[in-house]
Amino acid sequence: MEIVEGSYAVAHAVKTCRPHVISAYPITPQTHIVEDLSQFVADGELDAEFINVESEHTAMSVCLGASATGARVFSATASQGLLLMSEVLFNASGMRLPIVLCNANRSVSAPLSIWNDQQDSFSLRDCGWIQLYVEDCQEAHDAIIQAYKIAEDREILLPVMVCMDGFTLTHTYEPVDLAEQEEVDDFLPPYEPEFFLNPKDPKTFGAFAEPDKWTEFRYMQFEAMERSRKKIEEVARDFERKFGRNYGGLINEYGNDDAEIVLLTAGSIIGTILDVVEGMENVKILKIRSLRPFPVKEIRKAVRNAKVVAVLEKAISIGFEGDLLSDVKACLYNSEYRPPVIGFTLGLASRDVPKERISEIVKKAERVIERGIEKESEWIDLRREFLA
DSSP states (O other): OEEEEHHHHHHHHHHHTOOSEEEEOOOTTTHHHHHHHHHHHHTTSSOOEEEEOSSHHHHHHHHHHHHHTTOOEEEEEOHHHHHHHHHHHHHHHHTTOOOEEEEEEOOOSSSOOOSOOSHHHHTTTTSSOEEEEOSSHHHHHHHHHHHHHHHTOTTTOOOEEEEEETTTTTTOEEEEOOOOHHHHHHHSOOOOOSSOOOTTSOOOSSOOOOHHHHHHHHHHHHHHHHHHHHHHHHHHHHHHHHHSOOOOTTEEEESOTTOSEEEEEOSTHHHHHHHHHTTOTTEEEEEEOEEESOOHHHHHHHTTTOSEEEEEESOOOTTSOOHHHHHHHHHHHTSSOOOOEEEEEOOGGGOOOOHHHHHHHHHHHHHHHHHOOSOSEEESSOOGGGOO
16 A cells, blocks of 8 residues: 555556557646656556657547557546547547546636536547546556456457546545556456457458448447446456455445435545535435446436435536436436436536535435425536626
8 A cells, every 4th residue: 555646546557457558648637647657668667659649639549540450558638638539539439449548537618727527528428438437546546457357358349438536636645555567467368359450461440331331330339338337347346356445336335225315426526425424324325437338227226215316416518407417317217216316516627515515415405305306406606706
């Protein structure tokens, strides 16, 4: 166990996974991740090709090309960088390339902000990448190792995005049990692709598809994402057996199964919520670890005894409501268990979420049980003096 920065924990995990190619463009707050990796390469600790590029679009393009040749690859980005990559993110998934990317979640301009929320990755839920969200630095480290095993499985072959809250985790020092190289080598076998570009055995990746074929390609992506549900759970169990740490697979639950109030969220805010609700027998926390694939059955089972579900999220779909709130409502619509669902947009651009705000949300949930829904969705801590 060592006290390390969250970015270093991720970089160390990547190193132990033995990538062949790392390509990245520096953008706050992910820069420390690739700085640490470049130092590992420069010091001879990691035998990899580290490629500096002129933009995030190129960084993911390099990863796509390298992965298509059969290399294990890695990149990291944040915010506008992730959005600049978006064209290539769709390509990587459509070409079934098992790339692993760490996104240091950060607000999206405008106005410009370098601070944390989850709007960047939430906006790309539909690009065909598996998305895993982590609670702390230890989980960020461990999720990277798991991501490669999930992505490279021949029944899956989809890229994986590990999302960690920018600054809140990337620049925070925490105790982390850093994996030993021998442990990871035993857990994660060398990547042996079945299909890759080879002049001696020519193949085409990402070819033009006519309308009579295109749908089937998209359906195969869809089916692979569906299969990844079991794979994420399986890899989580394998990881627990090897390393002794369990993150629950698609979701994780904290608290009493019979609780009437469920607080549902993702990311580092869970630590604050845990501090507030500790000892509250009537409140349970439901942590969304996998946003895609979305844990429909797991959520339905987790809220079966709830009388209200409160969704807390650092994102908003302008013109409707919170992204996660919409997914949860859709998940429960045809379910046998349909508790009322309310949503709270909070913590945008790292606005502080003090413990008393969590307590207020619990009280609002209690009022829903007593009186019914008054507001389906609301913004927390709006500063009215700034509003036009």
